[in-house]
Amino acid sequence: xxxxxxxxxxxxxxxxxxxxxxxxxxxxxxxxxxxxxxxxxxxxxxxxxxxxxxxxxxxxxxxxxxxxxxxxxxxxxxxxxxxxxxxxxxxxxxxxxxxxxxxxxxxxxxxxxxxxxxxxxxxxxxxxxxxxxxxxxxxxxxxxxxxxxxxxxxxxxxxxxxxxxxxxxxxxxxxxxxxxxxxxxxxxxxxxxxxxxxxxxxxxxxxxxxxxxxxxxxxxxxxxxxxxxxxxxxxxxxxxxxxxxxxxxxxxxxxxxxxxxxxxxxxxxxxxxxxxxxxxxxxxxxxxx
Amino acid sequence: xxxxxxxxxxxxxxxxxxxxxxxxxxxxxxxxxxxxxxxxxxxxxxxxxxxxxxxxxxxxxxxxxxxxxxxxxxxxxxxxxxxxxxxxxxxxxxxxxxxxxxxxxxxxxxxxxxxxxxxxxxxxxxxxxxxxxxxxxxxxxxxxxxxxxxxxxxxxxxxx
Ligand SMILES: Cc1cc2nc3c(=O)[nH]c(=O)nc-3n(C[C@H](O)[C@H](O)[C@H](O)COP(=O)(O)OP(=O)(O)OC[C@H]3O[C@@H](n4cnc5c(N)ncnc54)[C@H](O)[C@@H]3O)c2cc1C
Ligand code: FES
Ligand code: FES
Numbered sequence: 001x002x003x004x005x006x007x008x009x010x011x012x013x014x015x016x017x018x019x020x021x022x023x024x025x026x027x028x029x030x031x032x033x034x035x036x037x038x039x040x041x042x043x044x045x046x047x048x049x050x051x052x053x054x055x056x057x058x059x060x061x062x063x064x065x066x067x068x069x070x071x072x073x074x075x076x077x078x079x080x081x082x083x084x085x086x087x088x089x090x091x092x093x094x095x096x097x098x099x100x101x102x103x104x105x106x107x108x109x110x111x112x113x114x115x116x117x118x119x120x121x122x123x124x125x126x127x128x129x130x131x132x133x134x135x136x137x138x139x140x141x142x143x144x145x146x147x148x149x150x151x152x153x154x155x156x157x158x159x160x161x162x163x164x165x166x167x168x169x170x171x172x173x174x175x176x177x178x179x180x181x182x183x184x185x186x187x188x189x190x191x192x193x194x195x196x197x198x199x200x201x202x203x204x205x206x207x208x209x210x211x212x213x214x215x216x217x218x219x220x221x222x223x224x225x226x227x228x229x230x231x232x233x234x235x236x237x238x239x240x241x242x243x244x245x246x247x248x249x250x251x252x253x254x255x256x257x258x259x260x261x262x263x264x265x266x267x268x269x270x271x272x273x274x275x276x277x278x279x280x281x282x283x284x285x286x287x288x289x
Numbered sequence: 290x291x292x293x294x295x296x297x298x299x300x301x302x303x304x305x306x307x308x309x310x311x312x313x314x315x316x317x318x319x320x321x322x323x324x325x326x327x328x329x330x331x332x333x334x335x336x337x338x339x340x341x342x343x344x345x346x347x348x349x350x351x352x353x354x355x356x357x358x359x360x361x362x363x364x365x366x367x368x369x370x371x372x373x374x375x376x377x378x379x380x381x382x383x384x385x386x387x388x389x390x391x392x393x394x395x396x397x398x399x400x401x402x403x404x405x406x407x408x409x410x411x412x413x414x415x416x417x418x419x420x421x422x423x424x425x426x427x428x429x430x431x432x433x434x435x436x437x438x439x440x441x442x443x444x445x446x447x448x449x
Contacts, residue, residue: 002313003309006310006312006354008356029354029357031352032352032353032354032357033303033334033349033352036352036353036354037334038334039311040313040332049310051354051356053357066337075346077346095427100419101337101423102400102403102404102418102419102420102422103333103340103347103349103400103420104349104352106343106347106349107348107349107352107353143312170291184374189421190335190421212449220290285335
């Protein structure tokens with residue numbers, strides 16, 4: 001019978017040691033809403049499970065000079081209760097709260113959503129658009145990388161065997177900067193994104209975009225940063241011509257698969273439409289700041 | 290294989306158990322502790338029949354490993370009534386016939402209680418979204434929603 005070892009270290013060093021010295025495969029456990037299902041179905045049979053939630057800083061949210069520090073395993077429900085973070089980053093916080101049901105929200109985290117490395121992870125395009133960074137702990141100490149550098153292909157990340165994500169740093173939003181995230185699903189709740197889109201923009205006082213980042217999910221093996229879509233926004237107001245360029249740039253970036261949720265053609269088209277709609281929300285939020 | 294020794298609080302009572310790390314809290318509750326009120330509908334987080342609270346937060350017990358319960362305070366359907374005295378959510382589910390086969394009912398009651406402790410006066414939309422992770426294949430949900438609102442009113446001290 002399959003019987004893994006379970007460890008709940010209380011320090012980063014202890015966790016790194018367990019991961020580095022594990023005989024056989026080891027897996028980090030945050031909320032378990034992906035991992036436990038994969039263990040149960042037999043898709044994954046890790047020999048060692050390292051539950052990081054007893055390490056100080058892996059659950060909770062702190063506002064510091066360099067940004068919002070969000071513990072890797074902080075559940076979506078707790079993120080949604082943080083009024084400061086929700087006001088600063090409505091797109092990031094709405095995106096993570098789209099994951100699953102109330103019950104799933106009680107456990108599901110940014111780190112798990114990112115490291116499960118599904119192309120459709122809902123919280124990922126939002127984090128990417130906002131310029132969030134992942135703080136990764138390992139044998140050689142901590143390193144900080146942009147969120148988009150974590151997933152490398154479906155189910156795989158760039159983390160080494162001894163590494164785990166300790167926390168995320170989401171920059172402070174200042175001035176007329178705001179974000180938004182939208183996904184398309186065939187139902188109203190509890191479904192996997194056909195396309196997800198995160199947009200973050202900064203506007204000047206005339207409503208002209210001075211900085212932008214656009215990210216798409218579920219249309220390629222990993223989350224996309226669409227520079228051409230950002231370029232379509234920068235220097236412009238959100239008029240019809242800008243929207244048309246944004247739509248075309250988003251569609252051009254897509255490299256999706258066809259599956260039961262949508263064909264290649266449908267996903268590509270929806271990516272353009274969602275980019276327009278998400279940008280409109282981000283622009284109006286930024287203008288209101 | 291070595292079992293893990295876990296100490297936690299279940300429905301206010303300190304409880305100890307031994308479990309395999311691959312057992313879920315739902316397995317422990319049902320198979321080892323005889324608390325069979327929580328049901329396994331899917332084992333994959335979709336149906337909510339296994340709903341419990343962990344330190345006050347609504348969770349699927351099928352998506353939590355037994356050893357993770359260490360030091361936690363767990364609430365199950367068995368702790369909702371006080372002795373023979375039903376909780377308003379329970380009595381309103383009965384009064385409004387918000388169940389047929391009853392398989393989803395423990396999970397729905399645990400989830401509804403958690404909802405009403407956080408949002409004493411939910412709109413229909415809020416209640417439906419909160420309970421979207423609790424599937425019922427019998428009732429069509431309308432009677433459940435009626436029971437939820439009646440329980441909310443009773444808990445707010447308004448006559449139902
Ligand atoms: C009913 C249901 C509905 C769902 N709906 C959605 C949805 O709408 N949108 C969506 O995007 N997802 C959805 N999911 C999937 C899942 O809930 C999310 O991906 C969630 O964010 C995973 O987070 P977790 O903390 O539970 O991860 P876990 O299951 O703990 O971990 C997932 C993976 O990441 C690794 N990992 C976890 N933490 C770390 C870390 N700190 N460092 C390195 N690796 C780590 C684990 O080893 C594992 O491989 C749903 C799941 C269920 C059960
Ligand atoms: S048994 Fe846990 S959600 Fe269905
Ligand atoms: S009463 Fe039968 S599933 Fe709800």
